Amino acid sequence: MGIKDSAMIAVKDCMGVKPGENVLIVSDTERDFIGVPIYEAAMELGAEAVYVEMKPRTMSGEEPPEPVAEAMLHSDVVIAPTKFSLTHTRARINACSRGARIATMPLTEGTRGLIMEMFSTGGMTADYHRMKSNISRLLSRLQGVKQARITTALGTDILVELGGRKWHEDTGLALRPGDFTNLPGGELFIAPTNANGRLVIDGTFGDFGLLETPLELLIENGMVVEAKGAHADDLKELFKKMGPGARTVAELGIGMNPKARLWGILLEDEKAGNTVHLALGNNIGFGGTCDVPLHADGIVTNPAIYIDGKKLDIGEYL
Structure with missing residues (x-):
């Protein structure tokens, strides 16, 4: 299984993305190699996909920039492959409260090669x-x-x-x-x-x-x-x-x-x-x-x- 296959599992199977849905991919300059394939998978499914790339946060739990947080509020689906975690941020909590389906993917550790191997062969391949x-x-x-x-x-x-x-x-x-x-x-x-x-x-x-x-x-x-x-x-x-x-x-x-x-x-x-x-x-x-x-x-x-x-x-x- 390759990275494109895992990206499609993420978008189609795990998030249930449908044609026409507003899908926001929030990534950063250090984890774009995961963010872009997920964005491409969402586009392939016919979603109104938007890819946003921000400066990496300095630690897990730090809030994203205000424009990103605002975009999350107006999305049906948000997938966030980033260096530091957005899981425990008010931006994530508020967007879920507004009905967004959200998956965070904090990829803090690991080289590019190791992360890509994990994404392609590890936990993403589970039933x-x-x-x-x-x-x-x-x-x-x-x-x-x-x-x-x-x-x-x-x-x-x-x-x-x-x-x-x-x-x-x-x-x-x-x-x-x-x-x-x-x-x-x-x-x-x-x-x-x-x-x-x-x-x-x-x-x-x-x-x-x-x-x-x-x-x-x-x-x-x-x-x-x-x-x-x-x-x-x-x-x-x-x-x-x-x-x-x-x-x-x-x-x-x-x-x-x-x-x-x-x-x-x-x-x-x-x-x-x-x-x-x-x-x-x-x-x-x-x-x-x-x-x-x-x-x-x-x-x-x-x-x-x-x-x-x-x-x-x-x-x-x-």
């Missing part, structure tokens, strides 16, 4: 309708769960309180007005109400890519109070710049895409089966209360997951 069925089955299992405990052989042992908040599906399908997904898709996620324990991130972390050595975080009352290991100093600088909200445990996610694997590209890595991720920072867009211009996911591989004290076998849902 999205089968994956949606599996995600829905797991969602039914998780409804009403009060807490999750995550442990690993590397030392992760964290209790995450869910407080009755809603789990969200990222199925890779955005077929109804207001739907939102990542591409590739494939996860269940929630905004916790509290968390306590030790988190050892051994996969990809935020905009820093695949870690060569783990990052260890000590978490008390839902906030990071200590960081050591890979990129700990960088993280502390972010905390100083962003304020205390950046220390918030913002998300617990479970990877559900059987075709996804760890590339050092967070967009796909967080969807990989047999991983969980916990994020720091912004969660205002999916049921939380923290509104800072930062959302940094940390991938934990080979976790044991206990739901209200009972071990969850993720393999049954992949």
